[in-house]
Amino acid sequence: MSLITLHYDVPGDDFTRAGEASGNVKTHLKKLGFNPTVVRNVVIALYEAEINMVIHAGGGEIDVEIDPDQIRMVLTDHGPGIPDVELAMQEGYSTAPDNVRALGFGAGMGLPNIKKYTDDMQIETEIGVGTTMRLRVDVPA
Amino acid sequence: MLSTEFFHSVRLDEEKCKGCINCIKRCPTGAIRVRRGKAYIISERCIDCGECIRICPNHAKYAEKYSFNEILQYKYRIALPAPTLYGQFNNLDDVDYVLNGFLQMGFDDVFEVSVGAELVSDATRAYMQRQDIVRPVISSACPAIVRLIRVRFPNLIPNVLDLNAPLEEAARLARARAVEKTGLAPEDIGVFFITPCTAKITAIKQPICNEKSHISGVFAIKDIYPVLVGQMDKLTEVKPLKNSGILGVGWASSGGESAALIKERYLAADGIENVIKVLEEVEDEKLNDLDFIELNACSGGCVGGPLTVENPYVAKARLQRLRKYLPVSCNHLGTETIPHEMQWEKPLAPVSIMKLDTDLRRAMEKMAKMNEIEKTLPGLDCGTCGAPSCRDLAEDIVRGKASIEDCVFFTRENADGSNYIPIPAPFRKSDESKKSE
Structure with missing residues (x-):
């Protein structure tokens, strides 16, 4: 059984490169022939999570596992952690600084969007240590 | 897939082709390889x-060319100049000289494509009022973009504006006008488009959303230009023929189609990589x-077409000057409903040739293999294998x-x-002395 694994190092504070990982995952999924909805869900969720990593955590790592039934993504960072996950999950809640908002990010839709576009979302976070986010998108039979 | 399924206006002169790798690197759909010392176009992808015509240093890539004698087959001949043509002349202050x-030159009539453009703008404005459309609407005027979408972005097909391009609308009206004027049968009337690009030739010769084009033949701007300039010099009288305005002629440059929509929420991008x-x-x-996205494969829009003679930015500047003396628009649909004849006869169908396999599991196996192969390649993307990049070579290998x-x-x-022959020093990865031991 073939399993495609992809690994990305996401540099912090470099907006010119933010979106590289999700873009590359998209290229893989399209070439594999996944249905467009699956591709869209994965890419939108991963892009949001990738941007979060750049804005809040100074970068991190992304591991993606693609198998025919589901796509699993693990995003690990060593940033400040999320003090109140429940609050962060609320639409419109944002802690993004002004310079980030000026770029059009930080509208407080990141985490809610990730949840909306994935079938499962788990956040493990510890203040001062970092955050690990596990995402799963199922492929409809 | 049979090669006859795909007509292409872009051709290769094998004599001139040196098998260099300039074109394979430039192709936006990865459609070119070098095989046995010559470029080879993968028909389904082109x-x-x-x-490639623009980049080839040996002029081995060319556009299919048609003889001027073709017009003699028809009893009544109409020239259909693209507005881009007007920007090719120095010191032109009236479009009527060109017309x-x-x-x-021997044409019986001339009909501006910009007339069709103004009508398509009207129809697009009506289309944008509809509630049932997928936004942002993507323009379908550039045939290279329509083909790019069906090959690389099939998910976006519902966004594409399903209206005929201005040249088709102009050709339809030109023929109808000639039938009425002369009483001849429609097939006796030859409508010849003067094109800035190869993509439009292909769209005419092998339409993908209509059974047949309204256009009888095509001449490239660069081929007709020298003949036309000679004839323009001989003009003794200049009849008033022009019948389009700023909005229609504006379509020649990127942003012109969007501007004619009188909407603010639009984006206009040009140059295939930006697109x-x-x-x-x-x-x-x-x-x-x-709301609307206008995309042109060529830099600057149609003025940047590979079959034009003038630098696109110079042509654009000249068109700005010409437009100054024109009315805003001269042609209107006069109705809120889009005429049936302006709509595509059949929907745009995806061409899924980018997938590794139609079976997902087999595609996964191929990709796993491809990723393994890629690791053994140098990652230089030098192109000397004939593929545009190491990753493309890996893909070609798994595709056999x-x-x-x-x-x-x-x-x-x-x-x-x-x-053993050593790799040139700049590319050496391992210690060469060990190898020669």
């Missing part, structure tokens, strides 16, 4: 954008706040179209001692 030049970036963003739903030995670096690194 979108006829003409990028009269065609009559002097691809925009399409990626539409696909990722990052541009949902836009190439072999790992095609990589000059792999072959040299893995050669046995007897016929």
